[in-house]
Amino acid sequence: MDLGLTPxxxxxxxxxxxxxxxSGEVAEQVSVVLKALGDPVRLRLMSLVASHEGGEACVCDLNDAFDLSQPTISHHLKLLHEVGLLEREKRGVWVYYxxxxxxxxxxAAMIGGTAK
Amino acid sequence: MDLGLTPxxxxxxxxxxxxxxxSGEVAEQVSVVLKALGDPVRLRLMSLVASHEGGEACVCDLNDAFDLSQPTISHHLKLLHEVGLLEREKRGVWVYYxxxxxxxxxxAAMIGGTAK
DNA sequence: GGTAAATATTTACACCCATCGATGTCTATG
DNA sequence: CATAGACATCGATGGGTGTAAATATTTACC
Structure with a gap:
């Protein structure tokens, strides 16, 4: 059963x-995270949020950075949140990631690391 | 035109x-690499090759590690090679990655790094 | 309570992709 | 040259996925 553990x-x-x-089991889990980053829009979203002042960004700011519909951005943010790469916090009408x-x-350590 | 640059x-x-x-252009390129790793089979293949003695592995060894057809493994190896994550060398009848x-x-530095 | 704004959800669709069977190519060997 | 083995390519298919339009939900404010 799922105990709420994120990938x-x-x-x-x-x-x-x-x-x-x-192992196959680990690869199955890890690939979910890499697949989440393996999309140009989600990669830019991660970079936008991570490099934003305060380490967080409002959805309204993120929507403006793309030539995509609001539901599409919302969909990508949800996916990044589900795999555990983004935290979500609602403050008033706005949602911050x-x-x-x-x-x-x-x-990064998993990909490029050499130590145990 | 393509000058042979890999992602x-x-x-x-x-x-x-x-x-x-x-930027959007960079994200488009980088996402190709992450997408290549965003598959459980390819992730295991990368790990199998990278952790193998001598830093290389023969296709024959890789095929045996999966319950998949030989063409499928060949397809995944080709993809990892095309994005530039695997080198390919043919020695006699065998192919080493x-x-x-x-x-x-x-x-790894791109994902987890903090410096310029 | 009514209205507007911010964000999420639903539904639908076109496209991508992992997989396999069949076949092709290359190399070594008899 | 014929055969066998290693690996790649081709064609087809079923499931996954990015996208948007329509709609729902939540919050603030009058």
Whole structure:
């Protein structure tokens, strides 16, 4: 059963790619996170949020950065949130998304790391 | 025109996600690499090759690690090769794939890095 | 309570993609 | 040259996915 664990938590506790062959189960989880980043719009969204002052950004700001419909941006943000790469906080009418930098760090270590 | 540049080379010369908003053009290139890793089979293939002794692995070894047809594995290897994550070398009847560790390092820096 | 703004959800659709069977290519060997 | 093995390519197909229009939900404010 699902205990509310996000795919990024699977990334947190796995060896680097070059360390040992990744198991099928782990690969299944990790690939979900990489697939979330494997889209130009979501990649820009992550970068926009992560590089924004205060480490967070309002959806209204994000919508303006793209030539896409509001539901489409909302869809991408939801996906990034579900895999655990973005935190969501509602303040009044606005919704702010914050990048989980430690999740990005774990992912980076998993891809390029050499230590255990 | 295409000068033979692989998507991983676009990753090599771009700032970290958290440093500044990624442009649409760069995101388009980088997402290709992440999409290549965003598949459980290809993720395991990269890990198998990267963690293999000598940093390379024969296709025959890789085929046996999966419950998939040989054409399917060949397809995934070709994709990883095209984006620049795997090097390909034919020696006799066998084909050996080698992981581009510096490409993995650049990708990791792009995701989790903080410096310019 | 009514209205407007911000964001999410639903529904539908066109397109991409992982997979496999069949076949092709290349190399070594007898 | 014929055969066998290793690997790639082709064609087809079923499931996944990005997108938008329409609609719903939530919040603030008059």
């Amino acid at each position: 990024v938590q699977a990334v947190a506790c796995c060896s680097p790619l070059s360390r040992e062959p990744m 914050r990048a989980r930098t430690e999740a990005l760090g774990n992912l | 991983v080379q676009a990753v090599a010369c771009c700032s970290p996600l958290s440093r500044e908003p990624m 080698r992981a581009r560790t510096e490409a993995l390092g650049n990708l």
